[in-house]
Amino acid sequence: MAQSGMNGKRESVIDENLKRVYEEALEEGVPDRFRDLLDALKKQDAPTGQAK
DSSP: OHHHHHHHHHHHHHHHHHHHHHHHHHHSOOOHHHHHHHHHHHHHHSOOSOOO
């Protein structure tokens, strides 16, 4: 039974750490270089000189 309690505690700590890292990743902004690349790709995909 003690082993099961230790595993539960360990899983809880791992779970909390994964959630914290995930939250930190969500709070990070998109790097400028990546944003520039996305803008360039959008311009590349945009139709040029075509009537709508």
